[in-house]
Amino acid sequence: MWDYSEKVKDHFFNPKNAGAVSEANAIGEVGSISCGDALRLTLKVDEQSEVIEDAGFQTFGCGSAIASSSVLTEIIKGKTLEEALNVSNQDIAAELDGLPPEKMHCSVMGREALQAAVANYRGEEWKDDHEEGALICKCFAVDEPMIEEMVWANKLRTVEDVTNFTKAGGGCAACHEDIENILEKVLKERGESFDPTAVAETPAAAAPETPKAPLTNLQRIKKIEQVLEALRPQLMADGGDVELVEVDGNTVYVNMTGACSGCQMAAMTIAGIQQRLMEEMGEFLKVVPASEMEKLHTIGA
Amino acid sequence: MSDIYLDNNATTRVDPLVVKEMLPYFTEQFGNPSSIHKFADGVARGIKKARKQVQELIGAEHDSEIIFTSCGTESDSTAILSALKAQPNRKEIITTSVEHPAILSLCEYLEKDGYTIHRMPVDKAGRLNIEAYQSMLSDKVAIVSVMWANNETGTIFPVEQMAEMAHEAGIMFHTDAVQAVGKIPMMLKDTKIDMLSISGHKLHAPKGIGVLYLRRGARYRPLLRGGHQERGRRAGTENTASIVGLGKACELAMEHIEFENTQVKAMRDRLERGIIEQVPHSFATGDLNKRLPNTTDIAFEYIEGEAILMLLNKAGIAASSGSACTSGSLEPSHVMRAMDIPYTAAHGTIRFSLSRYNTMQEIDEVIKVVPGIVENLRKLSPYWDGDKPVADPEQAFQPTYA
Ligand SMILES: Cc1ncc(COP(=O)(O)O)c(C=O)c1O
Numbered sequence: 125m126w127d128y129s130e131k132v133k134d135h136f137f138n139p140k141n142a143g144a145v146s147e148a149n150a151i152g153e154v155g156s157i158s159c160g161d162a163l164r165l166t167l168k169v170d171e172q173s174e175v176i177e178d179a180g181f182q183t184f185g186c187g188s189a190i191a192s193s194s195v196l197t198e199i200i201k202g203k204t205l206e207e208a209l210n211v212s213n214q215d216i217a218a219e220l221d222g223l224p225p226e227k228m229h230c231s232v233m234g235r236e237a238l239q240a241a242v243a244n245y246r247g248e249e250w251k252d253d254h255e256e257g258a259l260i261c262k263c264f265a266v267d268e269p270m271i272e273e274m275v276w277a278n279k280l281r282t283v284e285d286v287t288n289f290t291k292a293g294g295g296c297a298a299c300h301e302d303i304e305n306i307l308e309k310v311l312k313e314r315g316e317s318f319d320p321t322a323v324a325e326t327p328a329a330a331a332p333e334t335p336k337a338p339l340t341n342l343q344r345i346k347k348i349e350q351v352l353e354a355l356r357p358q359l360m361a362d363g364g365d366v367e368l369v370e371v372d373g374n375t376v377y378v379n380m381t382g383a384c385s386g387c388q389m390a391a392m393t394i395a396g397i398q399q400r401l402m403e404e405m406g407e408f409l410k411v412v413p414a415s416e417m418e419k420l421h422t423i424g425a
Numbered sequence: 426m427s428d429i430y431l432d433n434n435a436t437t438r439v440d441p442l443v444v445k446e447m448l449p450y451f452t453e454q455f456g457n458p459s460s461i462h463k464f465a466d467g468v469a470r471g472i473k474k475a476r477k478q479v480q481e482l483i484g485a486e487h488d489s490e491i492i493f494t495s496c497g498t499e500s501d502s503t504a505i506l507s508a509l510k511a512q513p514n515r516k517e518i519i520t521t522s523v524e525h526p527a528i529l530s531l532c533e534y535l536e537k538d539g540y541t542i543h544r545m546p547v548d549k550a551g552r553l554n555i556e557a558y559q560s561m562l563s564d565k566v567a568i569v570s571v572m573w574a575n576n577e578t579g580t581i582f583p584v585e586q587m588a589e590m591a592h593e594a595g596i597m598f599h600t601d602a603v604q605a606v607g608k609i610p611m612m613l614k615d616t617k618i619d620m621l622s623i624s625g626h627k628l629h630a631p632k633g634i635g636v637l638y639l640r641r642g643a644r645y646r647p648l649l650r651g652g653h654q655e656r657g658r659r660a661g662t663e664n665t666a667s668i669v670g671l672g673k674a675c676e677l678a679m680e681h682i683e684f685e686n687t688q689v690k691a692m693r694d695r696l697e698r699g700i701i702e703q704v705p706h707s708f709a710t711g712d713l714n715k716r717l718p719n720t721t722d723i724a725f726e727y728i729e730g731e732a733i734l735m736l737l738n739k740a741g742i743a744a745s746s747g748s749a750c751t752s753g754s755l756e757p758s759h760v761m762r763a764m765d766i767p768y769t770a771a772h773g774t775i776r777f778s779l780s781r782y783n784t785m786q787e788i789d790e791v792i793k794v795v796p797g798i799v800e801n802l803r804k805l806s807p808y809w810d811g812d813k814p815v816a817d818p819e820q821a822f823q824p825t826y827a
Binding site for chain 1: 727732735736772805806822823
């Protein structure tokens with residue numbers, strides 16, 4: 125079964141604010157019965173202050189859908205509509221101490237129900253703007269429609285391109301066959317054919333968001349160092365530490381020390397560091413223990 | 426009361442007598458069966474005995490028709506790929522829409538390579554249309570692969586009749602009998618079945634051991650080539666301990682097959698009736714007249730399966746569900762979809778699968794617990810109001826985007 129946090133279990137076994145609020149003046153109904161999740165959120169909003177005085181949920185769905193609904197009602201009660209709209213799906217997941225990647229859509233559904241309820245209160249119509257599909261990359265929770273859209277929009281041709289643009293496939297690599305299948309399908313629709321030996325576009329030139337001037341090498345390394353620096357207190361709390369050793373293209377070599385090095389947790393920690401680095405740097409990066417670098421060099425020599 | 430295990434179609438507990446039989450093959454008789462020394466002395470004999478025990482259970486004519494593999498999935502893959510390889514001019518496969526992924530995923534993959542896959546639909550009770558099947562048989566078809574019993578609903582297909590029909594048309598017939606072997610009697614030598622898959626862990630043997638039955642004379646191409654093990658039909662040093670374990674498990678299954686079809690069936694029937702009588706808007710799925718004796722799959726409308734399982738688990742009861750959430754996919758089980766079970770029910774299906782280790786007390790305990798769980802979850806459901814579904818549920822609650 126899923127590896128749910130204690131918080132998820134607690135909200136599932138003892139849901140808060142279950143049922144419809146009487147005299148609700150804001151109702152949001154979202155979800156998809158074919159996907160097995162659907163949520164009706166009812167709110168009682170004070171018309172003067174726009175404060176959410178009461179919130180209730182009715183959910184058809186799995187454990188994490190019910191937990192996400194429950195925690196959402198707890199988060200938004202007492203907030204104004206504006207404040208409530210700032211609640212992201214990550215906030216919902218974080219309040220539950222995280223959700224498995226396959227279940228992140230439950231938190232998305234919570235946020236959408238909220239948007240729909242606010243729209244309903246304001247007499248607007250709410251339209252969902254994303255399509256959900258089969259989860260392809262379990263490391264970074266990227267689904268099929270997302271990859272397809274990026275392949276279309278950016279004329280991607282290789283698995284590496286897809287990883288650069290969406291992160292999908294940047295972790296354990298088990299989904300590379302699925303990504304190739306998507307490439308094959310979209311390229312065919314575009315009248316091209318997929319070439320598994322094609323070389324990826326250079327990520328710098330192709331990256332979708334290059335808001336600022338490109339960093340110099342030195343600036344880039346310094347920024348990577350800052351990100352790692354920011355992660356250290358957390359690692360040290362677990363009895364470990366991390367140190368930047370070398371940056372070579374897309375590969376960041378680090379030294380893991382203390383409780384983290386060598387243990388099973390190291391691989392997970394490295395994946396976490398990698399994800400954080402990619403988020404902060406806005407580019408695809410691979411984090412590798414420095415010990416691997418030595419190995420590679422000896423092979424090369 | 427200690428925990429109640431009703432998930433035997435997922436996997437079973439290894440019978441203690443099976444474990445006992447296996448142990449010497451780890452530490453004493455650990456030699457390679459091909460070696461000529463005393464550590465390997467009894468090994469070849471142990472394997473030979475196991476082959477006989479399997480043969481006996483499925484009623485095969487010769488013990489050399491038993492090929493040991495690593496699992497049910499390997500047996501399925503070997504069967505289909507062998508038929509394609511041995512008959513390169515035949516590019517079509519007939520199967521059903523409710524097979525296990527061990528068949529369906531392979532077929533999807535073969536489809537990309539240019540093979541044509543005919544997936545027979547089923548009706549609302551999970552049954553095949555035999556006339557339609559007859560009309561599909563042609564000399565383009567390399568193999569028909571139809572499961573003996575369905576893992577979710579327990580529905581039994583008329584594979585003996587279908588094998589006859591395939592044989593008449595000159596087509597090879599394979600059946601995935603992973604769920605059927607050991608639960609219902611079979612006599613393969615009286616059938617026209619060419620290949621049949623078994624998985625040890627569904628009949629109280631360990632995981633990671635399987636069998637492909639291959640009728641003598643059926644054209645065959647191995648999946649794994651290498652050493653001469655299994656007469657060159659499945660290379661790789663034998664998993665001796667597990668083979669011996671599977672043999673013992675087959676012997677025990679043979680001894681208990683009557684118990685399975687009387688006592689286990691009685692427990693299943695009581696469970697099913699007990700739940701459906703108490704819980705409104707619940708129903709059993711599949712072909713209730715032709716079913717494995719140990720399986721019932723019950724749909725609880727307007728609630729979701731994973732949530733039910735979590736509450737059952739808290740009450741010490743293990744079962745499984747056809748809901749999307751339990752598998753991490755977005756669609757409910759393909760078997761429920763194939764039977765056209767509405768989404769509001771398909772997501773709330775729970776499969777209870779029993780074994781000879783269950784007791785009537787356990788069944789009564791489950792009957793006591795389930796109604797409360799369903800009631801509690803329905804209180805949270807937007808499709809439910811008080812003690813009944815909202816009027817016209819699909820209309821009353823229409824979430825944005827579907
Ligand atoms: C009908 C059916 N076929 C094949 C399999 C796969 O067997 P195994 O797990 O031994 O590969 C299973 C079990 O999950 C099954 O129920």
